[in-house]
Amino acid sequence: MNARQIGTFRGIPVRLHWGAVAVAAVLGLLVADGVLPQLVPGQADAAYLIAGVIAGAALLVSIFIHEASHAVVARRHGVDVSSITLWFLGGVAHLEDEAPNPRAEAQIAGAGPASSLAIAVVVAAWGLAVSSVGLSLLAVTLYWVSGLNVILAVFNLLPGAPLDGGRLLHAWLWKRHGDRSRATVGAARAGRGVGLLVAAFGLFEVLTGNLGGLWTAMIGWFLYGAAGQEARSGRLSAVLSGRKIADVMAPIPPMIANWTSLRDLLGSQSDHERIVGVDFGGTVTLVSSRAEIARAAARAVAGKQTPERLRDLPLPEPVEVDIAEPASAILRHPGRPIVVTQDSQPVGIVTSSDVERIVAVHHLATDEVAA
Ligand SMILES: [Zn+2]
Incomplete structure (x- = not known):
């Protein structure tokens, strides 16, 4: 809005x-x-x-x-x-x-x-x-x-x-x-x-x-x-319910500069599907996946824009959540990736695909019980 x-x-x-x-x-x-x-x-x-x-x-x-x-x-x-x-x-x-x-x-x-x-x-x-x-x-x-x-x-x-x-x-x-x-x-x-x-x-x-x-x-x-x-x-x-954010977060991958060139990033092979970008001051400004970044870049190009660097992409801004918080803290920030912090240092992330994974695992478990 x-x-x-x-x-x-x-x-x-x-x-x-x-x-x-x-x-x-x-x-x-x-x-x-x-x-x-x-x-x-x-x-x-x-x-x-x-x-x-x-x-x-x-x-x-x-x-x-x-x-x-x-x-x-x-x-x-x-x-x-x-x-x-x-x-x-x-x-x-x-x-x-x-x-x-x-x-x-x-x-x-x-x-x-x-x-x-x-x-x-x-x-x-x-x-x-x-x-x-x-x-x-x-x-x-x-x-x-x-x-x-x-x-x-x-x-x-x-x-x-x-x-x-x-x-x-x-x-x-x-x-x-x-x-x-x-x-x-x-x-x-x-x-x-x-x-x-x-x-x-x-x-x-x-x-x-x-x-x-x-x-x-x-x-x-x-x-x-x-x-x-x-x-x-x-x-x-x-x-x-009943879980901590630490139970559902994924470990933080090696962080990269948010001014990294998109061509370099998407052109290279990497073991890390998740991408965490930081600015000059070391603040996390982007939590995403290679697939999502590729899609956002394609959308920008289709919209006649020429994004050069990671930070040029219009991706949802991450929010910080302390590791002591319950997992339900995710619900307060729909559509936003989450950086889990401990003593203000990033220690984990929760993205929409993590949330999907958690729900899928839960349903697999409850279906087993039902069968
Ligand atoms: Zn009302």
């Missing part, structure tokens, strides 16, 4: 993706051009436009307050929040870790919809107060903003991960069975169902002539994919 940081909230970076601004602009325009002239006819064009701008801005502010509420409650439960991002499908508060217990998870998840409902009530009351004085354009705009927040709350309460309702379901399953991984798989399965239903509803809207359904269908499709991701991480966390 290519989002720009626009400020901080209690020290948490707040990022805004252009897609969120585009959606707010389109929605504001719809309000100014379609909704308001129909509901409150006979006003000046400028008045509709101002009301539309207010409605669009209110969408962004509403989503922000929703996410900030998750963040505040998460922190209260000792869960760090790395950022809040607004993008075209809504907002995300990125939690650094999972909730410590079902109760905390339910409170963190519930805070968002609760705040959206609270905004809806306050803004509707404000609309009522305004309409008693007779300013109907402003009143209707306020009602619209109130309705928007009701939709935000209700949609987010759909019972499938990664939506808030899915997290509530997860907390409930976790409390009921006492097994977090099993709850994750259950909530993710519900999320796939919810995603498919939302996508189907969107397509139905498109077929009946409402093009806005395309957006709904896209949200559904995104939810379906995100739920699949949740299910994978649930299965993985079951495999990793």
Whole structure:
């Protein structure tokens, strides 16, 4: 997500993706051009436009307050929040870790919809107060903003991960069975169902002539994919539970300079499939495999770039994890290679192929037991 940081909230970076601004602009325009002239006819064009701008801005502010509420409650439960991002499908508060217990998870998840409902009530009351004085354009705009927040709350309460309702379901399953991984798989399965239903509803809207359904269908499709991701991480966390990162890491291969020429690297034969690159200061900047490096180089060339050195390749940046951490620390950094450190010195690595290997071995072992 290519989002720009626009400020901080209690020290948490707040990022805004252009897609969120585009959606707010389109929605504001719809309000100014379609909704308001129909509901409150006979006003000046400028008045509709101002009301539309207010409605669009209110969408962004509403989503922000929703996410900030998750963040505040998460922190209260000792869960760090790395950022809040607004993008075209809504907002995300990125939690650094999972909730410590079902109760905390339910409170963190519930805070968002609760705040959206609270905004809806306050803004509707404000609309009522305004309409008693007779300013109907402003009143209707306020009602619209109130309705928007009701939709935000209700949609987010759909019972499938990664939506808030899915997290509530997860907390409930976790409390009921006492097994977090099993709850994750259950909530993710519900999320796939919810995603498919939302996508189907969107397509139905498109077929009946409402093009806005395309957006709904896209949200559904995104939810379906995100739920699949949740299910994978649930299965993985079951495999990793009770293990240390030291149990799953691979030994660190001889490190090479990240300014090594790609031609030299890929042209030479080597016993080492894994590649660990370091910069001038000795910091590990790259953990990858020869196959992955070859693929990234081919992609760059196809994209009309001419990468010369290892460091020119757009590969995911490695993250450092201390050797004393549990293996589940891997789950906090999806898609990123891991450098395991001891006293700040690199001693091992965990790449996506290591994770695949661990899962495969686990399934081989459990299938044997089943047979
Ligand atoms: Zn939420």
